[in-house]
Amino acid sequence: xxxxxxxxxxxxxxxxxxxxxxxxxxxxxxxxxxxxxxxxxxxxxxxxxxxxxxxxxxxxxxxxxxxxxxxxxxxxxxxxxxxxxxxxxxxxxxxxxxxxxxxxxxxxxxxxxxxxxxxxxxxxxxxxxxxxxxxxxxxxxxxxxxxxxxxxxxxxxxxxxxxxxxxxxxxxxxxxxxxxxxxxxxxxxxxxxxxxxxxxxxxxxxxxxxxxxxxxxxxxxxxxxxxxxxxxxxxxxxxxxxxxxxxxxxxxxxxxxxxxxxxxxxxxxxxxxxxxxxxxxxxxxxxxxxxxxxxxxxxxxxxxxxxxxxxx
Numbered sequence: 001x002x003x004x005x006x007x008x009x010x011x012x013x014x015x016x017x018x019x020x021x022x023x024x025x026x027x028x029x030x031x032x033x034x035x036x037x038x039x040x041x042x043x044x045x046x047x048x049x050x051x052x053x054x055x056x057x058x059x060x061x062x063x064x065x066x067x068x069x070x071x072x073x074x075x076x077x078x079x080x081x082x083x084x085x086x087x088x089x090x091x092x093x094x095x096x097x098x099x100x101x102x103x104x105x106x107x108x109x110x111x112x113x114x115x116x117x118x119x120x121x122x123x124x125x126x127x128x129x130x131x132x133x134x135x136x137x138x139x140x141x142x143x144x145x146x147x148x149x150x151x152x153x154x155x156x157x158x159x160x161x162x163x164x165x166x167x168x169x170x171x172x173x174x175x176x177x178x179x180x181x182x183x184x185x186x187x188x189x190x191x192x193x194x195x196x197x198x199x200x201x202x203x204x205x206x207x208x209x210x211x212x213x214x215x216x217x218x219x220x221x222x223x224x225x226x227x228x229x230x231x232x233x234x235x236x237x238x239x240x241x242x243x244x245x246x247x248x249x250x251x252x253x254x255x256x257x258x259x260x261x262x263x264x265x266x267x268x269x270x271x272x273x274x275x276x277x278x279x280x281x282x283x284x285x286x287x288x289x290x291x292x293x294x295x296x297x298x299x300x301x302x303x304x305x306x307x308x309x310x311x312x
Contacts, residue, residue: 002239004029004076005057005232007043009036011195012067015054017187020065021070023222024167030227037125045294046236048274051129052266057232059239061296064274067096067267067303068285070180075246079234082183084175095184096305100268102154104133106188108147109142109204113196115140130270152205158185159208171215178216186216233295241299244287247280254309256281257271261312262288264302275312277301 006013006022006029022029034040037050046062047055056063056072073083083091106134106288111118118147123136134140140147165173171183189209192200192270201207249258256262257276264286265273286302286309302309 002059003227003235005032005033005227005235007034007055007057007229007232008053009034011036012053013187013191016190017066017183018054018056018069018073019083019221019224020178020186020216020219021043021073021183021253022218023043024080024226025073027073027077028223029226030232031230032227033233034229036206037122038129041231042233042294045233045292046298047271048276048290048292048300050274050300051272052270055305056094057236059178060236060241060296061301062236062298063301064152067092067305067308069300070168070183071285072301078304080177082178082180084172086176087174087179087181091179091181092210092305094182096156098181099188101157102151103187105129105147105150106192107135108143109151109200110192110195111135111137111140112144126228132269145298155205155209162209162212170310172212178219182212182216189213190217213216234300236295239296240296241289244280244299247282247285247287249280251280252309256309256311262286263309263312264288264300265308265310267306267308272300275301281309 004027006015006018008031010018030113034043034053036154046057050064052065054069058068063072066220070082077156094108095224118136123134127134161173172178174181178186191222193206193213226261226282256279256282260278261275262278263273263275265271276290279287279289281287284304286304288300289297289298291297
């Protein structure tokens with residue numbers, strides 16, 4: 001079987017979401033450590049310049065964004081399902097909304113604690129190449145009261161939903177196993193609790209989530225072995241993209257046809273366009289083909305939520 005490879009770095013909360021999913025599904029995988037900041041030339045050869053982390057690689061198939069990675073892992077290993085009790089539509093939509101709503105407020109609270117330790121080059125990159133805002137502690141400090149209000153409001157409904165789930169005998173939001181919504185809420189909570197003193201639970205309104213948090217933390221990351229970036233690039237060059245069987249070639253809701261030149265760009269941050277030709281699409285996912293001089297022929301997989309797919 002082709003190796004499951006995750007390009008990630010330890011402090012990335014979105015990587016933690018996928019590492020925990022791999023542990024949940026008991027998938028053996030290879031870990032390629034990448035730098036928190038570009039340039040990442042070997043990874044860029046696989047992604048066409050897409051710069052967000054993590055990236056999942058299965059041979060010559062490259063999955064960009066956790067909302068493309070999670071469905072790929074669900075197809076690969078359906079049990080335990082990330083959509084228990086037929087929650088897929090609700091869980092996917094709310095997970096996307098959660099991450100959009102709490103990402104900047106979470107960073108705002110985090111830099112309240114660790115902002116003095118952030119390297120200047122990291123702050124510069126996040127302002128100029130990623131988030132488009134200054135995340136230094138002095139710049140974020142005036143917004144701290146607002147960020148705390150947002151987190152308290154978001155964690156309020158999460159605690160209420162978890163309490164209702166417990167009444168039904170569920171350890172997680174939709175059943176006995178974590179859903180994509182649990183994992184989305186977990187990764188931002190993990191970022192805060194992992195890197196802040198215990199007082200953050202009171203400051204940000206996390207009290208009452210301890211048992212749910214600990215159950216997710218106990219999942220672990222499964223069986224993982226290290227892999228060098230050069231090995232991952234060689235694995236892609238030696239492979240061919242797998243046939244796309246989960247999407248129709250003519251399934252693009254905007255009428256784009258297979259073989260059309262397209263450009264795929266995140267619609268919020270790190271807006272680096274990736275060029276290729278359309279292979280197949282739906283209203284939820286898109287697959288494009290691109291050829292790289294080092295990596296060969298590749299299929300790049302993106303979600304539709306959060307991405308613009310336009311004619312090149």
